[in-house]
Amino acid sequence: MMHITTALVFTLASLAAGPAAAADLRVGLAIPETGPFAPLGQQVIDGFRVWEQDTARSFTDLVEGEDRCDARSGVESAQSFAEAGVDVVVGYLCAESLAAALPLLSAEGIPVLTLTVRADILAEEASRNDWSFYRLAPRDSQEAEVAAESIISLWADRPFALIEDGTIQGRELVEAIRVDLEDRGLKPNFIDNYRPGQERQPSLVRRLDAAGVARVFVGGDRSDLAIIARDTASAGLDLTFMGGDALNAPRGEAPIPNGTLAVIATDALPDAASSSAASAFAAAGLPIEGLRLPAYVAAQVLGSLAPMYERGNLGELLERGKFGTALGVVSFGSDGERQQSGFSLAEWRDGRFERVTSAAPQN
Structure with a gap:
């Protein structure tokens, strides 16, 4: 045979x-x-x-x-x-x-x-x-695994934050990422949550500013990340954002900025x-x-x-x-x-997510 x-x-x-x-x-x-x-x-x-x-x-x-x-x-x-x-x-x-x-x-x-x-x-x-x-x-836990691996590859030498929107999905995703990172010796500089669905996020922006982070993983949906990115930019903060598969969603009124990273289903x-x-x-x-x-x-x-x-x-x-x-x-x-793995790291470039083909540290 x-x-x-x-x-x-x-x-x-x-x-x-x-x-x-x-x-x-x-x-x-x-x-x-x-x-x-x-x-x-x-x-x-x-x-x-x-x-x-x-x-x-x-x-x-x-x-x-x-x-x-x-x-x-x-x-x-x-x-x-x-x-x-x-x-x-x-x-x-x-x-x-x-x-x-x-x-x-x-x-x-x-x-x-x-x-x-x-x-x-x-x-x-x-x-x-x-x-x-x-x-x-893909199984759910692969999303956190790919996100943690991406954070280690790209952000290990920069202060970063993990924030989530308080929902079960957002909280569990960020917690799984935190555990994975800490098991491998990397701790976030700041962990926080925010209230989703707000038109502005001034208090969160102040907390991120005080924490002195340069990178932020957002366990939440696309519209919230767009608002947070807009408000931090208006406050003069130069932050790079990453999120999960929830970012692969219809565009809202506020755009997400070029350079936003996302761990999304590969077949998308x-x-x-x-x-x-x-x-x-x-x-x-x-x-x-x-x-x-x-x-x-x-x-x-x-x-x-x-x-x-x-x-x-x-x-x-x-x-x-x-x-x-x-x-x-x-x-x-x-x-x-x-x-x-059914998830891949992608970057928002000129109106669509494109696969990130290398994990070179960002400036």
Whole structure:
């Protein structure tokens, strides 16, 4: 028997030689079909359809199931997928529906590949209960890990602050960064919080001024960082800011300044997709946005495994394979986690975030 990576190389080479037989996989798509999130469900369908058009291949069937982001829809869709005899389910955009579906689908031997759910606890539960859980989405804790690494690389020789907006998300992100930094011998010069959603932040500006910091990590949303950056600049402070994935959001009234750093999901970067995938989406007349690229990558992974699939061995194939995709190499551990970091450091330059390709200290 060939080692799985060798088999995968052979399969991909065979596909490149000419049209192949239809992928013998029935794929369930757990997506919002109605309501305000229905466009996200359509993006998942788009990603699979573009892959099929690009490769001249198709799955045996794409079975859609409603994901309303609640436990009830998770149970109902899982039951419908089992009755339809699907081999794998892709989707479940919310933790509530995913957590409800996993026990039922795992009992039927049907793996689930999520594109969006990041909560670390789900992977821990899946491991504890032996659920068949895999994800392309980055786990939440990777955001803090990449941020801490970036601070060490760029700011270790400058006084810096960690501030957060008092929300659970902001507070937990900053605390995880602080712990990681201090475990590696680097302490922030100033730690503080602020009240979010304010039109001005004068008291925070005074505290940052008194602390004498040059760099500030903001655990909060884009609009708050924009206000803080505006007010500190007006006060004559020359500060560089960094934030998390929350900065990758629609622009507000106040702009964020050029040079603002952000740890954001890699697949949201303008150069994330390979040139061949970009060409495939362009040919289909679709922008690469939202869930289209992750869905396309999921189709690539499953499509490459289909010729080797036998009922019940898909999890083993996923865990042992290394897949060349539009996002680069993708592989999964025995815990179902994607082994490559799904976050990257980016810089706001002239109206968009661009990947930071080096970690040279800033002046």
